[in-house]
Structure formats: structure tokens, C-alpha cells
Amino acid sequence: QLQLQESGSGLVKPSQTLSLTCAVSGGSISSGGYSWSWIRQPPGKGLEWIGYIYHSGSTYYNPSLKSRVTISVDRSKNQFSLKLSSVTAADTAVYYCARVATDHYGMDVWGQGTTVTVSS
Amino acid sequence: DIQMTQSPSSLSASVGDRVTITCQASQDISNYLNWYQQKPGKAPKLLIYDASNLETGVPSRFSGSGSGTDFTFTISSLQPEDIATYYCQQYDNLLITFGQGTRLEIK
Numbered sequence: 622q623l624q625l626q627e628s629g630s631g632l633v634k635p636s637q638t639l640s641l642t643c644a645v646s647g648g649s650i651s652s653g654g655y656s657w658s659w660i661r662q663p664p665g666k667g668l669e670w671i672g673y674i675y676h677s678g679s680t681y682y683n684p685s686l687k688s689r690v691t692i693s694v695d696r697s698k699n700q701f702s703l704k705l706s707s708v709t710a711a712d713t714a715v716y717y718c719a720r721v722a723t724d725h726y727g728m729d730v731w732g733q734g735t736t737v738t739v740s741s
Numbered sequence: 742d743i744q745m746t747q748s749p750s751s752l753s754a755s756v757g758d759r760v761t762i763t764c765q766a767s768q769d770i771s772n773y774l775n776w777y778q779q780k781p782g783k784a785p786k787l788l789i790y791d792a793s794n795l796e797t798g799v800p801s802r803f804s805g806s807g808s809g810t811d812f813t814f815t816i817s818s819l820q821p822e823d824i825a826t827y828y829c830q831q832y833d834n835l836l837i838t839f840g841q842g843t844r845l846e847i848k
Binding site: 658667668669670673681683684717719722725726727728729731732733734 | 742773775777779784785786787790791794796828830832835836837838839840841842
């Protein structure tokens with residue numbers, strides 16, 4: 622079955638760029654009917670949607686993060702990536718990648734999450 | 742942007758109780774409303790999509806209803822394994838928003 626696995630730096634310095642990758646296995650990232658999303662959860666807080674990318678490459682971002690976020694897809698490696706620039710301590714969170722079913726925009730497959738800490 | 746108001750923020754109930762959580766959208770979102778369960782240290786799990794459709798494999802004690810701005814999530818008979826935080830999530834105009842979450846505890 623489809624599985625997602627996040628990877629990337631767990632510690633990022635303030636003002637630098639956070640970079641994460643989500644590897645997709647058990648299925649193709651180019652499958653129709655799905656988009657691919659990033660969500661984060663600060664410690665002890667709720668879920669915050671970051672953005673998603675269609676297999677076509679079209680992207681949509683949370684307006685509150687849009688100026689700092691880039692989501693891209695690498696079909697040759699069957700993975701998609703997140704870059705978040707100019708990070709501060711407020712960006713410390715567990716970051717999840719997820720598949721989004723575009724008929725109802727529910728996130729039906731999730732990665733296990735990766736913790737990113739912003740600290741000098 | 743559409744805001745989601747979820748209530749209550751926390752809830753304590755006994756095994757076998759009927760549990761209800763509500764989610765209100767700041768404007769009409771038709772039935773573009775999904776519900777998730779998140780257990781501590783785990784990724785969220787999709788339970789309900791399009792307001793009332795049960796995701797494959799999810800027990801039938803979970804249900805959802807509503808349309809427009811007002812939505813309800815119900816557990817018909819609370820089980821010990823249902824202890825978790827529940828989130829609503831809306832989709833409208835290509836953007837996604839989560840509710841604040843409801844932490845469900847056993848009394």
C-alpha cells in the first residue's frame with residue numbers, strides 16, 4: 622500500500638531555510654486524482670495546513686505562509702519537497718506530508734511526521 | 742479566508758456514551774468538510790469525508806452530518822480506543838483550514 626516518509630534536517634538555525642522531502646512508495650506520485658500536501662503541528666497545538674501540489678506542478682499555499690513557502694515535485698524520484706525560508710522559533714513543529722484525494726480534499730495517507738526545531 | 746470554529750475544545754465522557762463535536766464555518770462550504778482522529782504521537786487519520794461519508798475501514802460508530810456552515814461529528818458509543826483529539830478540516834476555493842481540535846478523554 623502507499624506509504625509516505627518524511628526526511629530532512631531536524632535542526633535549523635533562525636533566518637535559515639527549512640528543507641524537507643517526502644518519499645512516496647507503493648504508488649506513483651503522478652497518479653491522477655491526488656495532490657500532495659504538507660501540514661505542520663507545533664508542540665501541544667493543532668494542525669496547520671502549509672500547502673499542496675498537484676502532479677501537474679500547480680501549487681496552493683496557506684496565505685499566512687505563502688511568502689516563505691515553496692513546494693515542488695520530483696517525479697523521477699517519486700517524491701515532493703518543502704522549503705520554508707526565514708524560519709523563526711514559531712516554525713518549530715512536527716511536519717507531516719500527506720496525500721490529498723482531490724474529489725473531497727481529505728488527506729487519506731499520511732507520513733509518520735518529522736520534528737523540526739528552529740534554534741541557534 | 743474561511744475560519745473554522747470547533748467545539749468543545751475538550752470533552753470528558755464515559756465508555757458507551759454518545760459523543761458529539763461541532764464545527765462551524767465562517768461561510769458556506771457546502772459539504773466540503775472532513776473529520777480526523779489523532780492519537781498522541783501519531784499522524785492524523787481520516788475518518789469522515791464530504792461531511793458524512795465514512796472512510797473505508799472506519800467503524801460505523803463514527804458518523805458525520807451537516808452542510809453549509811454547521812457540521813456535527815458523532816461517536817454513537819464511545820470505546821476506550823477512541824481517546825484522541827479530533828479535528829475538522831474544510832476545503833474551499835483551493836484552500837484548506839483545520840479546526841482547533843477537540844480533545845476527548847475518558848471519564
